[in-house]
Amino acid sequence: MKNIRNFSIIAHIDHGKSTLADRLLELTGTVTERDLQAQVLDDMELERERGITIKSHAIQMEYEHNGKNYILNLIDTPGHVDFSYEVSRSIAACEGALLIVDASQGIQAQTISNLYLAIENDLEIIPVLNKMDLEAAMPEEVKDQIVDLLGCNRDDIVEASGKTGYGVDRILEEIIKKVPAPKGDPDAPLQALIFDSVFNSYRGIIAYFRIMNGTIRKGDFVKFVNTGKEYNADEIGVLKLEMQPRKELSAGDVGYIISGIKTSKEVKVGDTITQVSNPCDNTIEGFEDVKPMVFAGIYPVDADDYEDLRASLEKLQLNDASLTFVPESSAALGFGFRCGFLGLLHMEIVQERLDREFDMDVITTVPNVSFIVYKSKGEKIEVHNPSGMPEQKYIDHIEEPYIKAQIITKSEYIGSIMKLCIDKRGTLTNQIYIGTDRVEITFEMPLSEIVFDFYDRLKSISKGYASFDYYQTGFKPAKLIKLDILLNSEKVDALSTLIHVDHAYSFGRRMCEKLKELIPRQQFDIAIQGAIGTKIISRETVKAVRKDVTAKCYGGDITRKRKLLEKQKKGKKRMRQVGNVEVPQQAFMAVLKLD
Numbered sequence: 290m291k292n293i294r295n296f297s298i299i300a301h302i303d304h305g306k307s308t309l310a311d312r313l314l315e316l317t318g319t320v321t322e323r324d325l326q327a328q329v330l331d332d333m334e335l336e337r338e339r340g341i342t343i344k345s346h347a348i349q350m351e352y353e354h355n356g357k358n359y360i361l362n363l364i365d366t367p368g369h370v371d372f373s374y375e376v377s378r379s380i381a382a383c384e385g386a387l388l389i390v391d392a393s394q395g396i397q398a399q400t401i402s403n404l405y406l407a408i409e410n411d412l413e414i415i416p417v418l419n420k421m422d423l424e425a426a427m428p429e430e431v432k433d434q435i436v437d438l439l440g441c442n443r444d445d446i447v448e449a450s451g452k453t454g455y456g457v458d459r460i461l462e463e464i465i466k467k468v469p470a471p472k473g474d475p476d477a478p479l480q481a482l483i484f485d486s487v488f489n490s491y492r493g494i495i496a497y498f499r500i501m502n503g504t505i506r507k508g509d510f511v512k513f514v515n516t517g518k519e520y521n522a523d524e525i526g527v528l529k530l531e532m533q534p535r536k537e538l539s540a541g542d543v544g545y546i547i548s549g550i551k552t553s554k555e556v557k558v559g560d561t562i563t564q565v566s567n568p569c570d571n572t573i574e575g576f577e578d579v580k581p582m583v584f585a586g587i588y589p590v591d592a593d594d595y596e597d598l599r600a601s602l603e604k605l606q607l608n609d610a611s612l613t614f615v616p617e618s619s620a621a622l623g624f625g626f627r628c629g630f631l632g633l634l635h636m637e638i639v640q641e642r643l644d645r646e647f648d649m650d651v652i653t654t655v656p657n658v659s660f661i662v663y664k665s666k667g668e669k670i671e672v673h674n675p676s677g678m679p680e681q682k683y684i685d686h687i688e689e690p691y692i693k694a695q696i697i698t699k700s701e702y703i704g705s706i707m708k709l710c711i712d713k714r715g716t717l718t719n720q721i722y723i724g725t726d727r728v729e730i731t732f733e734m735p736l737s738e739i740v741f742d743f744y745d746r747l748k749s750i751s752k753g754y755a756s757f758d759y760y761q762t763g764f765k766p767a768k769l770i771k772l773d774i775l776l777n778s779e780k781v782d783a784l785s786t787l788i789h790v791d792h793a794y795s796f797g798r799r800m801c802e803k804l805k806e807l808i809p810r811q812q813f814d815i816a817i818q819g820a821i822g823t824k825i826i827s828r829e830t831v832k833a834v835r836k837d838v839t840a841k842c843y844g845g846d847i848t849r850k851r852k853l854l855e856k857q858k859k860g861k862k863r864m865r866q867v868g869n870v871e872v873p874q875q876a877f878m879a880v881l882k883l884d
Contacts, residue, residue: 291470293541295362295499296415297345297379299407300389301397301756302368305419307342308451309389309460310365316457317350317361320530335641342367343638344608345379345485347497347543349527354465361464362543370399370758371632373406374579374611378558380406382484382499382543385413385468387460388439392418392426392448395727396434397756398697404438415463416441422450434724471541478569479503479511481562488604494550497528497543498562501573504539505562511548514561514572520548553603558610579611580761581629583740584673585636586617586654586783587643588625594649595624601647602626605639612639619676619782622652627673630656633740654783658736661688661764675771675785681822688764690736693718696747698755700726705750713738714789735767737787772797774804775818775825781872798827805829808872813864833861 298306314320336343342365350361364379366372380386386407390396407414416435418428432446447463449456481498488494505511509522524547526534538544550556561572589598599616606612613629630636636656643649659673663685672678694715698706700722707717707730715734722728739759747755772793774784784804788796797819804817808831819827838853 290473290475290539290541292357293360293362293471294385294464294468295364295383295471295541295543296385296387296464296468297364297366297376297383297407298387298389299366299376299380299400299403300368300419301391301394301399301403302341304368304389304391304394304397304400305451306365306368306389309387309417309419309449309457310363312451312454312457313361313363313461314348314350316454316461317352319348319350334645335638341369343372343375345375347379347382347485347528349529349543352461352465354462359465361461364543366403368399368403369634370402371630371635371638372611373399373402374631376403377406378484378610380410380412382482383412384471385415385464387415387417387464388435389417389419390431390435392420392428392431393423394754395427395431396438396697396723398695398729398758399756401438401695401697402758402760413468414439415460415467416446417456417460418446418448419451421448421455422453430724434727437723473500473502473540475502475504475539477502477540478567479505479509479562479564480569480573481505482573483513483556483558483560483562485610486556486558486607488553488607492547492549494553494556494607495532495545495547496550496556496562497545499543500538500540502540502569503564504537505546505564506537507534510565511546511562512565512568513555513557514563514568515557516555516560518550518555519565520550523547523549553607556607579613579631581611581613582632582658582736582761583630583636583656584659585628585630585656586619586622586625586674587614587628587640588619588622588652588654588783590650590652592623597647598626598643598649598651601643601649602628604647605642609639609642611635617674619654622654622783625652633744652783655786656740657787658690658740660690660767660769660787663687672787675773675787676782678771678787681770686766687769689767689769691733691762691765692736692739692759693762694732694734694739694757694759696730696732696755696757697723698728698730698751700728702751702755703728703730706730706747706755709743709746709750710734713743733762735765735789736761737789770821772800773820774800775816775820776808776872777816778818784872793821794826797821801827801829805831810834813861 300306345364345366347364352359366376366379432443435446447456447459480502481500483496483498485497486494507525511522512519524534525538526532527544563569589595602614611631614626617627618624643651659671662670662672664683665685710732713734715732718733719731747757768790769787770790770793772786772788773780801817801819810831814833815831817829818825838857839850842850
């Protein structure tokens with residue numbers, strides 16, 4: 290056990306974690322030259338297309354140092370704030386972490402929040418200055434920032450480059466020297482933490498675990514403590530590039546277990562595995578249940594696919610434990626699910642994965658956050674979507690979730706970033722200079738204001754430089770009203786939004802204009818209206834597609850033309866009563882990108 294090292298890689302998005310992981314795999318000979326490709330661990334098509342890590346990936350490497358063989362278990366983590374739950378799970382399975390900072394960009398917001406996560410879990414932290422080969426690298430300045438943040442010595446910072454491979458051997462030596470070997474007793478009762486799971490259509494559910502105490506052997510009769518289910522360990526093994534079966538694994542090892550589990554409800558990430566014959570006394574502290582930030586309804590395009598969608602979401606939840614969903618129904622869209630996501634990118638990724646991995650065509654409603662409504666009789670209810678909102682006359686007041694947002698930026702962009710945050714109803718709480726030209730600004734602002742386009746606008750204002758991280762702080766009273774969209778005087782509940790009084794009028798007007806562009810013309814006029822309660826605040830009309838019925842009249846009295854036009858008008862009116870308006874999926878999505 291003293292030759293095992295478990296460590297993860299944490300960094301801000303795009304600071305070169307996956308490329309550095311490639312070099313580590315190459316140097317330890319874990320990946321042969323034939324299998325080598327850029328970002329080996331990002332095995333999802335989506336990850337490669339977007340150049341981001343979505344899942345944390347575990348892989349085992351072997352390395353010889355001073356004549357001893359060491360086993361290094363690496364867990365590569367995502368860098369985007371929407372996937373911070375993945376990071377917290379991989380940190381729980383490790384004793385050390387590589388903190389990677391881009392030498393050309395310096396410390397950014399997600400670096401700091403991931404670092405605090407690691408420190409809370411008592412991990413040994415090895416600072417690495419990556420991308421040293423770039424001309425724009427500023428090693429001395431960035432080293433000052435790291436020393437300020439970590440309080441380490443300047444000599445402890447490893448200079449490296451994931452692209453050229455410079456400094457990678459020193460990183461491996463530091464891991465062996467500094468990361469503590471796992472503590473645990475191989476002879477104690479089995480105690481293993483499940484930190485991830487995947488669904489395989491041939492073998493059932495495969496759970497990935499890290500053993501804290503005890504030993505597991507192939508064929509053992511094991512129990513998953515939280516769900517109380519018992520299984521035979523048909524196959525156990527370690528995670529190399531492929532899965533490699535082993536006869537036994539003991540304390541400190543990271544591996545996988547296949548036990549023929551078919552239903553996804555039976556595996557819960559954060560659960561403890563123990564033996565039936567010799568169970569452990571207490572479960573491992575897993576991870577706290579994830580709190581979704583953004584909610585949206587997901588509905589099948591074809592109502593018959595409802596059960597398939599449920600199965601797909603359950604399989605997806607195995608692989609992405611931060612996704613939560615409950616069934617709900619909507620007047621316009623039929624039966625579907627109300628899903629909770631950690632942010633807009635997470636929502637987009639889930640939608641893409643449903644389409645690619647499970648071939649599901651879905652409609653997603655406007656994302657929103659959950660509000661607490663206090664009714665005039667003192668009753669308190671939680672509202673996840675606008676259709677669940679009681680009528681205005683029964684409402685005493687509404688509270689909405691607030692977040693603390695930390696933005697790190699160059700000082701030249703302060704003015705425009707502050708204006709953006711204040712427009713989004715934020716209040717400035719703190720401003721600290723990190724170094725000469727970098728500032729950390731802290732704002733308190735409503736979560737509902739950052740759900741739509743905040744991140745994109747922040748990036749464009751700061752020319753891509755500002756970084757952003759946030760966490761929820763609690764609820765505060767807010768002046769919110771429900772804005773309905775009516776098509777031909779019928780409410781489309783999927784397009785309703787809860788919005789602040791000051792923004793309702795302009796938002797309603799922009800929404801009607803946008804829908805006018807997107808809804809295809811029908812045989813009859815379509816009225817698009819924005820309404821607050823019974824008061825109409827904006828209106829647009831999609832004109833009917835018309836045949837020129839007067840074409841065959843040449844000359845003669847005007848009344849002949851008028852008669853034909855009146856006849857056409859009656860037909861259109863009748864059609865409007867029976868015709869219904871199809872709202873295309875782009876219309877639901879366009880609401881997000883109104884600006």
